[in-house]
Amino acid sequence: MDQVICTVDVVLLTLKEQRLNVALLKRDREPYKGVAALPGGFIHAEEDGDARDAALRVLREKTGIDAPYLEQLATFSGPARDPRGWSVSIAYTALVHDEVIEKAAHPDVKMACVDRKLSLPFDHKAIVDTAVARLRSKSQYSSLPCYLLGASFTLPQLQRVYEALLAEPINKVSFRRKMTEMAMLESVDGEMEAGGAHRPAQLYRLKPEYRDQLRLLERGL
Amino acid sequence: MDQVICTVDVVLLTLKEQRLNVALLKRDREPYKGVAALPGGFIHAEEDGDARDAALRVLREKTGIDAPYLEQLATFSGPARDPRGWSVSIAYTALVHDEVIEKAAHPDVKMACVDRKLSLPFDHKAIVDTAVARLRSKSQYSSLPCYLLGASFTLPQLQRVYEALLAEPINKVSFRRKMTEMAMLESVDGEMEAGGAHRPAQLYRLKPEYRDQLRLLERGL
Numbered sequence: 462m463d464q465v466i467c468t469v470d471v472v473l474l475t476l477k478e479q480r481l482n483v484a485l486l487k488r489d490r491e492p493y494k495g496v497a498a499l500p501g502g503f504i505h506a507e508e509d510g511d512a513r514d515a516a517l518r519v520l521r522e523k524t525g526i527d528a529p530y531l532e533q534l535a536t537f538s539g540p541a542r543d544p545r546g547w548s549v550s551i552a553y554t555a556l557v558h559d560e561v562i563e564k565a566a567h568p569d570v571k572m573a574c575v576d577r578k579l580s581l582p583f584d585h586k587a588i589v590d591t592a593v594a595r596l597r598s599k600s601q602y603s604s605l606p607c608y609l610l611g612a613s614f615t616l617p618q619l620q621r622v623y624e625a626l627l628a629e630p631i632n633k634v635s636f637r638r639k640m641t642e643m644a645m646l647e648s649v650d651g652e653m654e655a656g657g658a659h660r661p662a663q664l665y666r667l668k669p670e671y672r673d674q675l676r677l678l679e680r681g682l
Numbered sequence: 683m684d685q686v687i688c689t690v691d692v693v694l695l696t697l698k699e700q701r702l703n704v705a706l707l708k709r710d711r712e713p714y715k716g717v718a719a720l721p722g723g724f725i726h727a728e729e730d731g732d733a734r735d736a737a738l739r740v741l742r743e744k745t746g747i748d749a750p751y752l753e754q755l756a757t758f759s760g761p762a763r764d765p766r767g768w769s770v771s772i773a774y775t776a777l778v779h780d781e782v783i784e785k786a787a788h789p790d791v792k793m794a795c796v797d798r799k800l801s802l803p804f805d806h807k808a809i810v811d812t813a814v815a816r817l818r819s820k821s822q823y824s825s826l827p828c829y830l831l832g833a834s835f836t837l838p839q840l841q842r843v844y845e846a847l848l849a850e851p852i853n854k855v856s857f858r859r860k861m862t863e864m865a866m867l868e869s870v871d872g873e874m875e876a877g878g879a880h881r882p883a884q885l886y887r888l889k890p891e892y893r894d895q896l897r898l899l900e901r902g903l
Contacts, residue, residue: 465688465725467770504686504759506768511760536757536772538725539732547727549688549770551757601900679822 466548469516470501470585472534472592473524473555475562475572476609479625481596482572483589484562485581486523489569492544493582497571499589500524501550516553525565529555530608530673534592542584550583554592556608600626604645604676607667613649615662616640644668645676687769690737691722691806693755693813694745694776696783696793697830700846702817703793704810705783706802707744710790713765714803718792720810721745722771737774746786750776751829751894755813763805771804775813777829821847825866825897828888834870836883837861865889866897 473484485497502519509515513531521527534552542548562572573579575593579586599605606622607614620636640646646665653661694705706718723740730736734752742748755773763769783793794800796814800807820826827843828835841857861867867886874882 465686465727467686467688504768504770506686506761512757512770513759533756535754536733538734538772540727547725549725549733549772551759551770598898677819 464546466543466546467504468501468543468548468550469504469512469519470499470537470550470552470588471516471520471531471555472499472552472589473520473526473529473557473562474575474592474596474609475557475559476622476625477559477572477574479621481575481593481626483575483579483592484524485571485573487569487571488582496582497573498582499585500570512551513553516551516555520555523567524570525567526555526557526561529557529561531555532675534588534595537584537588550588552588552592554596556596556605558609558611560611597626597628599675602678604643604667604671607645607671613652613664613666615654615664617662619665639678643676643678645671685767687764687767688725689722689764689769689771690725690733690740691720691758691771691773691809692737692741692752692776693720693773693810694741694747694750694778694783695796695813695817695830696778696780697843697846698780698793698795700842702796702814702847704796704800704813705745706792706794708790708792709803717803718794719803720806721791733772734774737772737776741776744788745791746788747776747778747782750778750782752776753896755809755816758805758809771809773809773813775817777817777826779830779832781832818847818849820896823899825864825888825892828866828892834873834885834887836875836885838883840886860899864897864899866892 475482486500488494488496488498500520500523504512504515509518516531531553534554536549536551538549540547575589596605600623606626609622610618616637620631624631645668647668649664649666652664654664696703707721709715709717709719721741721744725733725736730739737752752774755775757770757772759770761768796810817826821844827847830843831839837858841852845852866889868889870885870887873885875885
């Protein structure tokens, strides 16, 4: 059996001012020491229950962010992507509310807008592009965008997140019908957003069964 | 860095009498020698350009089937799935027309209906279940089912494949509208199927640009 290097990388995404941002971390060792890259690391066979565990551990150790919504993206591999040798990276997408990143306030983590030209080591640019394309595509027919919001939110807030990801305005009536059809939300009793000039809006949250598991829509938005 | 075993496994699917079948191969070595399992093997760092290359090589060497439609499914990992140690399997789904398997006629390959209770070593049952669920779900909004047919086919044949995967009848008019919308097919000049009692039907094939790359539909069938 040939030696293959086995790593995980995490594309941690959040929405800042309606734009998708990815978390980059200055590398503390060679190769590419000092260069901003995706948080990643080797699988620790002694410690990790599976690759997902490894991704959660790496994220916790390197960014201070614990247990975000996480899903496997794809596996990237080959002899050229890492100067250390033939390597496999099992890549994960993590979604969090912007406040989670602000709260963690990790000094080495920088958020970069994915619409800007990113220059990244390894094949991390391709990994980020794949994650963003997948998120945008899945936003058409799933609850995925909800994980970019906090624990509770109003329907107008949720609609703005969907619109940011789909990069187009959505009709309010049809949006609300689709959310009803997905049946993934429950109202938060007695809580209302202080709504400036508008009357207070109802707050919603994901039903417990959909907090870690995606809700899919048979026909898209 | 801890030692992690790096393998690929292929879920080779075909449609036999309107039922999905998976290719199983009797294992020629330990662990599970003599037991039917998915075709798989170690990544050969000296030889394979990436994990996809490894999957194509393994399939060619072990089943005689060359260059089917292939896509990455997911990566399975952990300390318990393989008795040899902490392992990663990058799993691929391959789709072929039934005739391709008949033509290869590999003596060690057996086709098993996925609707039957399959008892498989490692976590191969979970891998097959994931592949089948993904294929069925993607059939709702993509050209994926086309790869289960030969190079050319009639629209009624294609509709029967979609119906088999979605496990429900599809309205003929709406099916044809969706196929037109996907714009992935071209007619094959001058060729018609000998159609028994019916008048001959036009034959179609995938446009060259969609023979290796999936065509997606914004709104499902």
